[in-house]
Amino acid sequence: MGCVLLQVARPAPAAAHNYLVxxxxxxxxxxxxxxxxVTLEFNGPVGQKFATVVVAGADGTTFxxxxxxxxxxxxxxxxxxxxxxxxYRVAWRVVSSDGHxxxxxxxFRLRTGDATAGDGTPSPESATSPSGTVSAPSTAPSGATSARQAAERRSDGAGAGWLLAGGAAVAVLAAGAVVVVRRRSGTRDV
Structure with missing residues (x-):
């Protein structure tokens, strides 16, 4: 029973989730x-339903x-x-191709106010490429965080907790079934 619980409770590999590139x-x-x-590029297709992107200023106003x-x-x-x-803070949530x-x-920071929306071109002082995008890392130096690692760190990690709780529930149900079967077989022998 312990082996079954370990197989069920074992966390799924994070490689199955999409990540922000x-x-x-x-x-x-x-x-x-x-x-x-705002454009978000993921490493693979994401679900069309339930996609949410919120852009909010410091005062909570959304845009x-x-x-x-x-x-x-x-x-x-x-x-x-x-x-x-x-x-401005961008908060996003999508459904990964694996269903999670x-x-x-x-x-991002807007240096000067603008009455009309522009094209989002970063200033020359920005540490990004001229288009304002960050490419997927090739080989990151040791100690550096890749885009995938950062996305996994920021991803919703509640799945492992639910998996452990489900495994514990299965173990309790299995133990209860064993007790019921033993009691029934014990009353037949009497």
Whole structure:
């Protein structure tokens, strides 16, 4: 019974989950003009249902316009005009191709206010590429965090807890079944 419990309670490999490869704007980007949309690129297709992207300012005001558009592994969220300089947090949640929800957050900073949404081009001081995207890491130096590791760290990790709880429930039910069978067979022999 212990072997069965260990097989059930063993966490599934994280490689099965999709992960965020890049975003526009990228995490930590400093922009001169407000983006008109946020684009998330995943390593594979994600579910079209239940995709959520929220872009919020420091005061809690949100700027998304309509529902996100999902095409394969690309999720695009249109934005209302962002008029004030400041830091904006992007929180996303999608359903991975293996059926598990994954989520994460990142931030970008708008250097100057803009009454109309721009194209999201980062400033020259930004540490990102000119398009504002972060590519998947090739070989990261030791101690550096890859995009996949960061996505797994930020992903919803509740699945392992539910798996352990389910395994414990199965073990309790199995033990109860053994007790019932023994009692019934004991009353027949009398």
């Amino acid at each position: 890049s975003s526009t704007p990228s995490d930590g980007a400093v922009l001169d003009t407000a983006p008109s949309e 998304q316009s309509g529902a996100p558009r999902v095409v394969g592994g690309t999720v695009t969220q249109r934005l209302r005009p962002i008029a004030e300089a400041g830091t 929800p994954i989520s994460g957050t990142f931030e």
